[in-house]
Amino acid sequence: MKKKMMFIYNAHEEKARIRSKLVEIIEVFVQAGYEITVMPMQKQGDAIAFVREKEEYFELVVCSGSDVTLTEAITGMLQCKHKVPIGYIPCGSTNDLARGLKIPSNMVKAAHTAAVGDVFAYDVGRFNGEIFLYAAAFALFTDVSCEVRREMKSVHDRMLFLLEKMKRQTKIKSYHLKVRFDDVEIEDDFVFGTITNSRTLGGFRRITGQDVALDDGLFEVILVKLPKSLFEIRKTQVSLRTRIVDPTYIYCFKTSKVTFEATEEIPWTWDGESDAFYQKVEIENLNKALEIKIPPKK
């Protein structure tokens, strides 16, 4: 009996390179001994439905597209009774998760990883009920133009942009927030914050800590307080740039669940893909909820 795979691809995305690689990718799957059911996405949300409604005989779901497509496949899988591993062939512009898991950027090699790789149980995040893959952040895009937003999709780019801005002006928009995690409650004014499960995010490696694990059930949280003087702006910048955290200016902690309550609706983004305003946000780490294929150990 051949192993059965569902292969979902999105050829409608901006940078979809799948069209020219489709034949090679399918041959990789066949050579690995799979019988394939191909499901081309026609519209947003298709991957959720394909996975959620899949029959039980599928042993593997592979999806090709951007982080958004992968997020859909995961969302569908979390709603399934019969869960199976997901293989991922990235072809978007921001693929923090693929980088973090060493999934090849070459699509044919990624197909090989999806077919014969090992299974890794990765933590995914839940943001007010929606799934995100590696980063949520607030206040990182408010007053930039749409064009700048498109160019600076990643949380990292936006963080740097904001820091540059802080250098030029002292008046920065801040948000008054109550933050609760474990048994702690913080109330303060913040200029921005990030909640991540990523080793590579923004090269801010030492701030999130060198002991970042993608399967420990914990997020790294950074909350940057509102600097109250030029001196404090400089200290905050130094703290972020040298990556030596000064608790006077920055909160830094690990947690599995954190809630944010603001006095107004504040702008949030996740995985650098979606932007929306919320007054209350609950973020939860779903420990090892995603079984994803990674390159096999030799």
Ligand SMILES: [Mg+2]
């Ligand atoms: Mg973690």
